[in-house]
Amino acid sequence: MADVITCPSGLSGRVRGMKVREERVLADRKLAKNGGQIDELLGSCWEETLDPGPYVFGEGGKVDWGKVLQGDRFFALLMVRAMTYGPEYAFGVSCRNDACRARIDWEVELTKLPVRPLSEESRAAFVGGNRFETTLPDAGKRVRFRLLTGEDERKLPALQRSAPDKLLSAVLAYRVLDIDGIDAKAKRQFLEDLTLRDADFLVDEFDRVDCGVDTTIEIECPECFGTQDVDLPFDKGFFLPGRDRTARRKARSTSSPT
Numbered sequence: 001m002a003d004v005i006t007c008p009s010g011l012s013g014r015v016r017g018m019k020v021r022e023e024r025v026l027a028d029r030k031l032a033k034n035g036g037q038i039d040e041l042l043g044s045c046w047e048e049t050l051d052p053g054p055y056v057f058g059e060g061g062k063v064d065w066g067k068v069l070q071g072d073r074f075f076a077l078l079m080v081r082a083m084t085y086g087p088e089y090a091f092g093v094s095c096r097n098d099a100c101r102a103r104i105d106w107e108v109e110l111t112k113l114p115v116r117p118l119s120e121e122s123r124a125a126f127v128g129g130n131r132f133e134t135t136l137p138d139a140g141k142r143v144r145f146r147l148l149t150g151e152d153e154r155k156l157p158a159l160q161r162s163a164p165d166k167l168l169s170a171v172l173a174y175r176v177l178d179i180d181g182i183d184a185k186a187k188r189q190f191l192e193d194l195t196l197r198d199a200d201f202l203v204d205e206f207d208r209v210d211c212g213v214d215t216t217i218e219i220e221c222p223e224c225f226g227t228q229d230v231d232l233p234f235d236k237g238f239f240l241p242g243r244d245r246t247a248r249r250k251a252r253s254t255s256s257p258t
């Protein structure tokens with residue numbers, strides 16, 4: 001696999017697979033708590049920037065991962081994982097059919113997940129200060145919002161913990177910059193009063209203009225043959241697959257003649 005990758009925004013660079021020393025990054029509790037693990041990991045494995053895409057980085061072109069769009073970060077992470085252990089990612093989930101509940105072992109190729117590039121229009125809005133615009137169908141008002149970057153990724157968990165009963169309005173308030181005719185102080189109240197249709201529309205708009213990797217895949221249960229959509233699980237086994245994976249691979253290579 002080539003070591004030059006191009007992220008959904010056009011950010012391109014040379015990356016390497018993880019080394020043993022990165023295990024320390026992944027095991028670091030303090031880094032896990034403040035959300036710095038991903039930045040550390042990307043910082044170590046990103047060796048050289050070839051094209052900064054829509055970003056302006058400081059001296060020497062060193063990537064500031066806090067300023068990089070979520071979709072790019074995630075894509076880069078997938079590629080680092082693919083470069084470290086190969087593109088296949090094996091995981092297990094339980095069948096959602098209550099009458100079945102069988103364990104489903106599935107495997108995807110990380111390099112073949114559908115990628116949504118940052119459109120020209122979105123790139124312009126991002127470069128112009130990360131300001132995107134849309135009109136709410138019910139409220140009939142113009143709304144400006146922004147795409148999420150690495151810095152936001154760090155803040156969101158705390159935000160969600162602080163407002164567990166108002167999750168949607170907290171997230172909307174975090175992403176919405178301003179609303180036509182609404183004072184900044186009244187923003188939260190306005191968003192609390194949105195119709196769910198408007199809220200739903202807004203969340204769809206966030207996704208529509210964003211770039212990233214589609215990690216929802218359809219899998220089929222080998223027992224009941226039911227199909228279900230699952231989000232790729234990214235737990236500890238994603239970066240440190242360890243023995244589980246080795247055992248699975250061995251079992252496969254000895255049991256199947258192909």
Ligand SMILES: [Zn+2]
Nearest residue numbers: 095100221224
């Ligand atoms: Zn099943």
